[in-house]
Amino acid sequence: MSVFRTAGGDAIDRSRTISFSFDGTRIEGHPGDTIASALLANGVHLMGRSFKYHRPRGVLGAGTEEPNALVGVTRGPGRFEPNQRATLVPITDGMVVESQNRSPSLARDIGAVNDLLSAFIPAGFYYKTFMWPRSFWAKVYEPVIRRAAGLGRPPEVTDPDRYAQRWAHCETLVVGAGPAGLAAALAAADAGGRVILCDEGETIGGRLRDMPRATIDGLTAGKWIVQARTRLENAGVRLLTRTTAYHYGIGNLVTLAQRCTDAGGARTRERQWMVRAGRVIIAIGSIERPIVFPNNDRPGVMLASAAAGFLHRYGVLVGRHIVIATQHDSAYRTAIDLAGAGAAVTLVDRRARPAADLGEACSAAGVTVITGHIPIDTRGRLRVSKVAIAPAPDAAHRWLPCDALLMAGGWTPSVHLHSQSGGKVAWDAQSAAFLPGTTLAAQVSAGTCRGRVTLADCLADGWTAGGGNGASAPAADDRTDTGMSPAEPDAHPEGARRKAFVDFQNDVTAKDIRLAVREGFRSVEHLKRYTTNGMATDQGRTSNINALAIAAQAMGQTIPGTGLTTFRAPYSPTTFGTMTGFTRGRLFDPVRTTPMHARAVAAGAVFEDVGQWKRARFFPRPGEDMHAATARECISVREAVGLFDASTLGKIEVVGPDAAAFLDLLYAGRLSTLAVGRCRYALMLREDGFIADDGVIARLATDRFHVTTTSGGAASVLNVMEDFRQTEWPDLRVWLTSTTEQWAVAGVTGPRARNVLAALVEGVDLSSDAFPHMAVRQGRIAGVPVRIFRVSFTGETGYEINVPARHALPVWDAVAAAVAAAGGGLYGTEAAHVLRAEKGYIIVGQETDGTATPDDVGLGKMVAATKPDFVGKRSLMRAAMRDPDRKQLVALLTADRSLLDEGTQVVDPASPRQSLGHVSSTYPSVTLGRPFALAMVHGGRSLLGTKLAVATAAGPVAVDVVDPVLYDPSGARLDV
Known part of the structure; x- marks a missing residue:
């Protein structure tokens, strides 16, 4: 067994050993290991190079928060994926893993020269450097930037795997299966109704899996998780592990990405779930913050919570001589666990007087505790070898040898889904974090993502959120807590010359943020884009709050006064395959043919x-x-x-007692007076009064209509109908069925x-x-x-x-x-x-361009102006919509009988540089014995009988403006 393997680890199967290669070196691990845990178990900490400076990097986190260890993974022929988080990808036998952003190797990367030249490439340097000379952009700057942009190499062949999508509905969706999420799901299951519980981990439990000494209802954490799973399965709860909720949309539509298999092949690789929930409970926990100090990015420097995760889940010690730098309580539990696994642990607490019982517990476990000190520097080329600590940045320091340095800088509640749902966040001084602020009727946050600290509080909070009775909530041992004590964000002191990293993925330092503030970027959104802090796949998980603290300090204001950037979906990286599902290849844009094709x-x-x-x-x-x-x-x-x-032609059956009233509201014409067995041409308008679609509507029965649409508009018209039916007129008894293909x-x-x-x-x-x-x-x-x-x-x-x-x-x-x-x-x-x-009949999208009203195209009589209301009516009443100088439909006959081009401009011969309109359709006509055109011309009806011109490449062509009905104006031919 590796010297870094321990006897623990609930995620791995020790009965089997499998292997994969990392940059050509064979690495052994166990089923259940991730790439990161297997590498750490084999003493490999160097896993990548940073994006900008090409500095050596190892893992920082143990899950989706990992910014450094991005690798390319090949699982077989045609199955290569770049930029995979090594902390999330389970190993498979024969897998090929390659590091990224280095040449020729991780240990010897010529790109590391950027670190020496860092003074010349500060934050925003590209905005200043690539401006001059202008002639360099196309041939010099742009090609270089394109080659440098992004990490990894793109796949070279088509992805052969299968992806699927499905809809699901439930009364309660619980996102996150940690202590609060499990309690919420148990309560919701007891209350009845359909319940879905999803979590991005390989199994349920969340951070509770890293708390082996915790007890709930008299059971250890591990046994309680097993019991909870059994109860949920027996209650019919749908458990979706390896599933990330990456988007929260309107109407409680939450989109999930489920990783079904890592092998690919005939099985579905990933599945996108679109879940419409009556109520959503967000219990996605918090992410530990790093500490900002010089050279805090060497391989072997990671979050304390990550070390705890690797220990308890994979049986991996991240080092034998570990220093933990902390400023809050959770690090003490981690220190005790690591010491119990055989590591020599020194805990350096920024606080002068932490809780006495914490120090006593550490002393009893053999952990050395140093209070009132902070880390101020590290050493070690490809892995940290020692850390300097001091009472203050400019005070005398001493060096502590170590092969791993853990940071415990506080916790940042995950509020991105709450924000995406439309909820606001508010700064909570007691928690020193942004927490969900507004309360939404169909969504609630629970657990540490809304600032709950103790395990007992998280369980109670989740139980209440799920609708359970507080008295029957799962009870945790009062002595056990999550260690989520508040800690102020780390505003690295100004003046340090060495790089102190805030955003590890984008190589953003504290100095970069202060520089951006000095250069006038005071808005957090501008600051983010100028420095790139919190961009790319990291999305500010580990960097946002520390960056805000530094910016606030530089601006002389508070963190809440500085603000928080917007959380946009997808917050977690999501494959294109998941989003497209079956819509790829021949199905990306399916060819549709009629039965008579x-x-x-x-x-x-x-x-x-x-x-x-x-x-x-x-x-x-x-x-x-x-x-x-x-x-x-x-x-x-x-x-x-x-x-x-x-x-x-699009076809929609509109059925129900209120079908006529529904169509009266949706179309500009009056359809409620249409007799059974008769048809009427009708126009659908947008809310701005412009024509959206047209078609013939037939009344088949008192409560049944057959509605036709344009060929390209069938889906959009049905969508508009459903939108209004569900949101504006839900009281109307009407049902819609697409029958285009029938x-x-x-x-x-x-x-x-x-x-x-x-x-x-x-x-x-x-x-x-x-x-x-x-x-x-x-x-x-x-x-x-x-x-x-x-x-x-x-x-x-x-x-x-x-x-x-x-x-x-x-x-x-x-x-x-x-x-x-x-x-x-x-x-x-x-x-x-x-x-x-x-005949002067229009085609929507040809004679209309999104700015044409019914009157503009000669169909003003199709509008039932006396109807109380219909979509677009108020817009048609605006003065600008009745302006007689609006573009109106006319026909044009060329004096020389030439054929005009569509899109050419109609002009006044006296002012040929001023456009009066454009040609919308043009055809040769054997019936008329000459070419003709339809056009939209300003004040067109007032110009009938006059002469204008059409601008062509050969010069103006004289045209006669005539009525658009050129054939059978009386309509006699309609009944021959």
Whole structure:
């Protein structure tokens, strides 16, 4: 056994030994070991080099707070991940681990020259250095910065592992399975309802696992944890270990990242849980703070809590001759535990008079206690070898030999999830920390993350948060506490010349922070970005409070007066695989095809992408280009009949007693007066009054509507509907169902459309009186039940046949045969665009650009202004929205019959530099015998009959401004 292994360690399986390589050296460990614990057990403290100065670094923490020991891990072919925390990655047999940010090796890194040049690269040096000369930026500075940015090397092959996502709902979500979290989960389970308990550790227990002498309900900490787990499992509580809550969203939506397996392969590697909870209990504990003093970053210098974790969980002594520098009580318990494991321990307490019983307990355990002293320097090249201590920074000092130096500078409660939830934090002078300030109805913090000190207090606090009766809370031995006594943050004294590190990951020193203050960066957010303190994956876990103390001192103000930076998600590093789940590769942007896609392919269609859909753009015959094919298809529709696949239209069923009232509120038109069996064109507006989507809405029954949307707008419209239904009008009895994929649509349009369908449709009278324009009927075609909508997007008599998607092909084939027999044929989206533009019909997103109102595009009559309310109504009432000089839809005819380009600017010939608007659509038209364009022009309707110009590369092109309805302005063709 290694000289650094002890007999303890509840996380490892000593019955087996496995090995991995670290920078080519074979390292042995046990299943359950992390990379860090296995390296420490083998006496390896040097694990990385710092980002900026390339200084030797070892582990600082034992968990997610670790800023230094970032490594690249290869678990097999194609399974390489950079920047993995060595404290979190369990070892597997054959794993290959490599250190980062060094060349050629950890022990001999040429980048260490940066440490010697540190005077020339202070905080914010890049803002000053890379400004001049300007010509250097593109060819010199930018390439160098890009190569230097980041740590590690990116993977070179596609990640082969599987990632998944799932939703879950519960009455209570408990985040953190330490003493407070376990107590909260037990109470919530007793109260009934679904309970989920998650923790990022390999198992439950949290810091309670590092307190072997604690007793709860007469049981040792370890036995009580086992008992608690059994009770929770028997109560049906879902336990999610190795699971990090990395985002707290609106409506108690908490996103979790679960590490399912370390091996990858066929099993799911990671899973993202999106948990919607009735109530969230945050019990994520606190993180120990380092002490700021010169050369406090050597390998072997770490947090006291980390040493305790390595000892109790992995049976690893971080050193044989240990010095602990402290300014609060928890270090005493750690010192006693380390001495009991065989280490020679000296405890150096900054306080002159700590509690007498602590000193007595240490003396009884063989720990040497020195009070009234602080660490002021260290020595040791690749591992700490001694530490200088003194009563004050400038007082006479003495050196203590050591192979590990532990820091215990106080505790920082983890308040990031509370902040993300919308809660505020407040400085608590008694705790010397920021604690959750505001109380939220559906969220509560418990335990040390809200300043509770003793183990008994944490258990009681968690039990109460979970809804338990205080009298029945788990009871801890009164003599056992967490050691979380308050300690003032460490404001390193000014004047020291050697580097005293505050942020270990970003190489930010106390001097850097003071320099930033002197240079005018007094806002904590500016200070953070100028110095990079608390950025990257560290997120200020170990650095924020000490940095604030130093900045506050430099500014001559208090820490709460200085403020706290914002906690943004994800607070903990989260893989892209977890966030994307199955949405990768072919599923990253899935190609969607209609049920008739194969028929279009067989007909020789040329496709275009419309959102995720593949749509037939045109059907060329031999020798035809797009323009020729489109012209032929347009003639077929205008003179005979055409068949169009309109399946991509969004479709939503709106059902319920209040469906009509709901649609009245959501759409600008009045839909409650729509008769059963009739359709109405409707506009959906945004709250700012601008057009968001359009479509035809059919009333199938008193309480049932069929709503169509644009092809690309189906998902967003449904999302808007659900948003308003759930948040604005939750009292309305209405239900929404997306049916886009359930209905295939065959559009039949042209002067022979009625005759084509007459021979196919059963159970529907197709006469104009029985089936007028903008009506809907239900019948059968080829024995299949269908819904037929009498609507038109071409200006000709038209029908849209909605057929269940699984029965679409027989119906399509029957209709296609009848269309061909009537002298017609298939047409694509390009012809559809020409036909609709000739009629002056708009396409949302083409004629509208997010700033168009209904009146702007000639659809002011679609707005039911007398309705009491609808989305966007108040915005339409603003004077600016009724300005007659707003951009309005017109048509443009070029004097030389040339074809304009979309997006070109419309100008006044007398002032060609002043834009009056832009061309939104432009097409050649075989029907009109000339090209034409639609345009949005300021005061367009007042300019009808005038001449303007369009700016082109060849010069201005004269145009006539005319009404946008160029074809059949009377609408007679809609009922042929």
